[in-house]
Amino acid sequence: MALATKKIPSAKLRSAAFKRVRADHSAELAGDYVEMIADLIDERGEARCTDIAMRLGVANATVVKTLKRLQSAELITQEPYRAIFLTVEGWKMAEDGRRKHAIVEKFLLALGVSQETARIDSEGIEHHVSTDTLRAMGKFLARNGG
Amino acid sequence: MALATKKIPSAKLRSAAFKRVRADHSAELAGDYVEMIADLIDERGEARCTDIAMRLGVANATVVKTLKRLQSAELITQEPYRAIFLTVEGWKMAEDGRRKHAIVEKFLLALGVSQETARIDSEGIEHHVSTDTLRAMGKFLARNGG
DNA sequence: ACCAAAGTTTAGCATAGGCTAAGTTATATG
DNA sequence: CATATAACTTAGCCTATGCTAAACTTTGGT
Numbered sequence: 361m362a363l364a365t366k367k368i369p370s371a372k373l374r375s376a377a378f379k380r381v382r383a384d385h386s387a388e389l390a391g392d393y394v395e396m397i398a399d400l401i402d403e404r405g406e407a408r409c410t411d412i413a414m415r416l417g418v419a420n421a422t423v424v425k426t427l428k429r430l431q432s433a434e435l436i437t438q439e440p441y442r443a444i445f446l447t448v449e450g451w452k453m454a455e456d457g458r459r460k461h462a463i464v465e466k467f468l469l470a471l472g473v474s475q476e477t478a479r480i481d482s483e484g485i486e487h488h489v490s491t492d493t494l495r496a497m498g499k500f501l502a503r504n505g506g
Numbered sequence: 507m508a509l510a511t512k513k514i515p516s517a518k519l520r521s522a523a524f525k526r527v528r529a530d531h532s533a534e535l536a537g538d539y540v541e542m543i544a545d546l547i548d549e550r551g552e553a554r555c556t557d558i559a560m561r562l563g564v565a566n567a568t569v570v571k572t573l574k575r576l577q578s579a580e581l582i583t584q585e586p587y588r589a590i591f592l593t594v595e596g597w598k599m600a601e602d603g604r605r606k607h608a609i610v611e612k613f614l615l616a617l618g619v620s621q622e623t624a625r626i627d628s629e630g631i632e633h634h635v636s637t638d639t640l641r642a643m644g645k646f647l648a649r650n651g652g
Numbered sequence: 653a654c655c656a657a658a659g660t661t662t663a664g665c666a667t668a669g670g671c672t673a674a675g676t677t678a679t680a681t682g
Numbered sequence: 683c684a685t686a687t688a689a690c691t692t693a694g695c696c697t698a699t700g701c702t703a704a705a706c707t708t709t710g711g712t
Contacts, residue, residue: 371557371560371561374561375560375561375562375563376563376626377625377626377629377630378538378561378562378563378564378629379563380626380629380630381629381630384630385531392524411517414517414521415517415520415521415524416521416524417518417521417522417524417525418524468639468642471639471642471643471646472642472645473636473638473639473642474638477636477638477639479523480522480523480526480636481634481635481636481638481639483523483524483526483527483634484523484526484527484530484633484634484635485631485634485635487630488627488629488630488631488634489627489630489631490619490623490626490627492619492620492623492627493614493617493619493623493627496614496617496618496619497617499618500617
């Protein structure tokens, strides 16, 4: 038995934070993909496997596998050897991600970090920011000329 | 061939951000474990499997498996059926994590979110914050009475 | 000193997300 | 219009991170 068993301070409450982080992680990849597909469609008219792989810095086969999951999740549609399209749900998720991403990136810039750091850190942070925190960042931007 | 192949704007630069995120993720779990083990040792004199599992909200067996990896990485030491100890390297990592965590959490509070939100969001954000951004958060705290 | 309860470990399974190598399809160009 | 090249897919591998169920230690209480 442990030395001091009495009064474990809210183990359940603590664990909630970690559960949220794990949940965020599984949603994260999907978010990155749809956001990138949306960008590619806007920039170049279509989204292709190779471009996604290049931008993410992973192998082509990895993209193919992930796209299958996104198709199961009804975020994209795709025919063999053809370009990739977003479903309505996919577009919604992409727009949401872009909005979040833009706020976080601008916020970091306003905080005083370099363009480069803002770009890189926002990529990691955006998926872990609650609506509450996002709102607070928005307010900060409003005060500080975002 | 894609419609518009010319001038892919710095695909390599883009991919760097995602590579950083993926690297962060693999370091993340180790960080959470050692930080938690350090907390348990400080609070209760020893760190045990069950407590870690409870606080992380995962099954006991999952903790056991992860601890094996941490042992291979020389972050902890452990004998069968005994408590867990941190190596020097492990303590260093734990301290580093705590420092980061504390800054991020205080920063969020200073930004104006609730205690609860700060606690939860900081858990996800801390692993994706560069030293640059951390410094900027520190400065903000200094200006705003952290 | 023993036994039951609590804690720890092992075994076996699943999914996600990486990779390389080899095969298939589309297309751009000679 | 045939074919080389680029793009895509499949197959098969690996590791990380989760789970449950069953087996094994430790230990506290009688």
